[in-house]
Amino acid sequence: MAIPGNLLSSTTEAVDPNTSGWTAKLNCSISLGSGGRNGDGCLVLKSAAAGEMQARTVSSYAVVPGTVYATFADASGTVAERIGIRWLTSAGVEISVTWAVSTAAASASWHRVSVAGVAPAGAARAQVLVSSTPAAANVNHFWENVYLGYARFTLGNLLTANAETSELDTSAWAVETNVTISRSVPAISWAVDAYPVGGHMLTLTAVANGNVSVLGTERPAVTPGVEYLAYTYLSPPTSSITSWIELRFYDASGTQLSATRGALAAPSTGYFRQRVSAVAPAGATSCAVAAGMDAATAGQVMRLDNTVVSVATDARSGSITTYDAYSFEQGVGGWSITSGAATVARSTPWGAYGVDGNYSLTITSATATTSTLRSARFPLTPGAGLNWRAEWASQVTAGGWTATRGVRFYDAANNSISLDATTSATVPTSGWWMLTTDVTAPANATQAAIEWTLTATSTSSVLRMDSVSLWPALPLAAATASAGTASVTLTLRELPVGYLLTVYRVGQDGARTLVRGTSGLLSKTTLSSDVMVIEDYEAPLGVPVTYSIEIYTAAGALSSTRSAGPVTIDAGDPNEAWLKDPGQPQRNLKVLVERAPDWSRPIQQSTYQVRCRRNAVVLSGRRGGLEGDLSIWTRDDDEREALHWLLDTGDVLLWQASPGMGVADMYVNVGSIDEARVSSYAPELWRAWKLPLTQADMPTATGVGGSAGRTWQDVLSGFATGTDVLAAYETGEDLLLDQRG
Structure with a gap:
């Protein structure tokens, strides 16, 4: 699957179906291997001689100096490896390379390597470099699932990306007791889609016998009375030692008010996620995370990674248990x-x-x-x-x-x-x-x-x-209509997380249509929450609809069904119609109709006049869908700008008119538009529009665009100042969708 936010193409990322996104840079040849994790393909580097071998991406990618970028990949080989970001000028001249620490040991299992770096002054482009140093010729090393883009972190984390993963450096952590801090890259087989983890791990080494602790230097803001959750992966030196994570709260003067510890009961010396939660006490303004070991021996090492602090979530939405x-x-x-x-x-x-x-x-x-x-x-x-x-x-x-x-x-x-x-x-x-x-x-x-x-x-x-x-205990399924947005809000509660969900909209004639979710049509979509709120902007106007909900086990067996409705969206003024973007409903617009289209249905035909025969032979293709011009008015500058914004994307739109107007709901492509004044009076606000429509199929892969869990906290965790935010995004929509300029 494609890695969200990746600057690399899907072919370069997954090395499928070929190696066209990669080229040898030093002491090696490349070829296409099999047995990958992100698709079957993988990149194979074969050494030409003993010594370091490198490969790089064929393309370079635009970067902004002073911005943090990250790269990661999954690797497999018989020697240790590293990954790097190669910074280039606009002319393609190398400025420097930000290299990861080499993995602590070789591993034939797929394992994560990664690094983050700040684009240096003068950098305009970047490439990904992969490297290993075999001791002989004809040694293979395998790479795939490669990412290059902005530093990744867990949505909702109050900490920055570097505090979460230490991919840049160790500056987000400070020595508290009897310890040195460094970074290391153990060869760990993380899940292929575990994007915020892996690579560099914060490494704590006991200086002498005794307790060991480090403290996060970041102090994110908190609200008294709100429950917070902190967690991290801990890797203790022995299963018998007590390792822990601690959540601390501070007042405005920096005085510590409380500390709550979660101790790991480790079954072995692997990597284990340990959690701790606490309610921010009265007077608390900030929090911090600490970690450590009790009764350590000099030289013992503990590692941690993927450190997160967030507002604690309920086991069931609305639950009052802490x-x-x-x-x-x-x-x-x-x-x-x-x-x-x-x-x-x-x-x-x-x-x-x-x-x-x-x-x-x-x-x-x-x-x-x-x-x-x-x-x-x-x-x-x-x-x-x-x-x-x-x-x-x-x-x-x-x-x-x-x-x-x-x-x-x-x-x-x-x-x-x-x-x-x-x-x-x-x-x-x-x-x-x-x-x-x-x-x-x-x-x-x-x-x-x-x-x-x-x-x-x-x-x-x-x-x-x-x-x-x-x-x-609230209804398991409820549907409410909104005339202002011409939509239906469907709320589903007490859903089994990990099961699969299918949602149909059922019309008066019994026809069932799949309802759209954030990643496309809701057809056996995996449930990640026990509550789901679905905003259906494609429900018809002025006629009752019901919703049929089917819940399947993870294996695909039908488990239960529910229903909601009937519910009817008020169609409003029959002289008005809606133009909607199924993937970006924030662009939807109600317009005043001047004239509905006079339809034509084109067909591809070839006519052959046969000698000595009266009638021609005509070969026809299948007749096409409806085509015609929709004439509408906009009544002020706000409507005019909103219509331009709707049409800017060129997406397939849904045209909906009131029942009885002789037009069924229709998905359409809009061709070249005409915007005309209705009079020669310059301050006149009204405009007459001609929209050439071509009937289209309902887009099935398009999801409802939105923040997908992104909040202002994620912005705060990623940018130091408001000026940095303004420089990164051209519009508010770009900020919402994290589409940086």
Whole structure:
């Protein structure tokens, strides 16, 4: 798949179907190999003699001096390698090369190498260089999945790209205790599409025996009362050593207010994502990330990569449980045994048990007795009187259990009001089970706690719980129409993440049409969130439609169906029509129609007059779609500019008129346009337009353009000043879509 934002062509990136994007630069020949990850092809460098061999991209790519650019690739070989960015003048003269640190060891498995650098003064173009140094001739080295572009980082990260990955340098981190900081490139087999990770890892080396810690130098802004999540990949020197990540909050004077630590329970010396979360305390204005080891031995090394701080997300949209209380990544999250002999702890080691993240809550009872398990109290937001749904993932790993599952409500004085619970039932065994219960909050309830009454049915019984949520129970599918945008908003809730989704719009005649999403038509699209809001700008005007939703397992088996509607978009003034861009609905425009087209349908024909025969022989192709001129008016300068903006892209448009006007909804291409004044009076605002329309097929691969998760925080993390932002983007739309000039 194409790497988002890549300056390289798809052929150069994936080395498919040929090596035309690459050329040998030093001591090697190149050829097309097989067995790649991003497509089958890969680039093979064969050494001509012992010593360094290099290849480069054939093309060079425009860069702006002072801007950070990054490159990465996946490599495989028998010797260590490195990757670099070659900076060139506008005349193609080399200025310098920014090289990555060479990998720590060779690996025949595909592994990531990368580097970032600031384009130097005078640089106008850049190329990617790949390099390795075999000890003999005829040694092969393999490359593919190559990227060159702006530095990549995780959307929503409060930290900059360099703090996340250390691809540029180690300046985003400072020594705190008993450590030296450097960068290294271990050969790690990351997923092919794990773009923000891999390559350089921040490397901590203990100076002497004792505790080790480093502290991030960046202090992103936070809001008191908001929960934040920090995570990173940790690679401890031994599985027995305690390594950790810590989230710290500071006030306006820089005084530390709190610190919350998530310790890694490492199963080995590999690379493990460790998380920690905390709510910003009163007075907090900024935060920072720290990492380290306890009781290290001099010379021991720990590495970290892909460090992120973001606003914590809910297990279910709208859930009031905090991250630590539903995911158990740093401990038991406020859960306790209020009565009985059972005990609670975080599961161990990392990855042994988990649904959300890599740990779960572990309840153990040494005796066949009854215990009460209760969470911390959570504020009811919104308040009392609503229906609430509680959900748990549970797994019995030893013995057996029966349980009542419920929610206990409290008033503002922390007094228990009621416990709404299920009847006692056996907890399912054999694998993870998602269990739910619905409750109604009493009128004076302000807080709630999740509560289980558990009875172990045998000694040494063990129960795991994870992904615990409590949220207002809203409709699973709801559709609302907006006349102002001539669209329908379809909201889907409680979707199973990782499953596949298909959405149809169903007309009055029963015809089903796929609805458009961000990456194209929603046909078995993988779900990445439990809530999806779909804005359907292609729904017809003035007639009722319904929506049919099909949910499939990851393997493609139909799991469940839903429906929403009917819903009708108000068609408005029948003298007006809509011109819409399916891929960029922000350009959509309602226009006043002067005259609908008089249609023609062209056909390709060849006429042959046969000698001694009266009638000609005519060979015909298939008759084409409708063609005609749509005459419209714009009534002021804003409409005129908006129409130009709509037509600028040259995209296929959707023309929609009110029912009864004799015109069905139609996708069209617009040819050369005419804009005429309606009078000789110079200040006259009205304009008469002639739009030559040619009927087109509905675009199927076009997704609804938008930010795709991009927020102002991503802009803040990528640019130091507003001046830098203004220099990078020509328009607000370019800023939204991260299309830099």
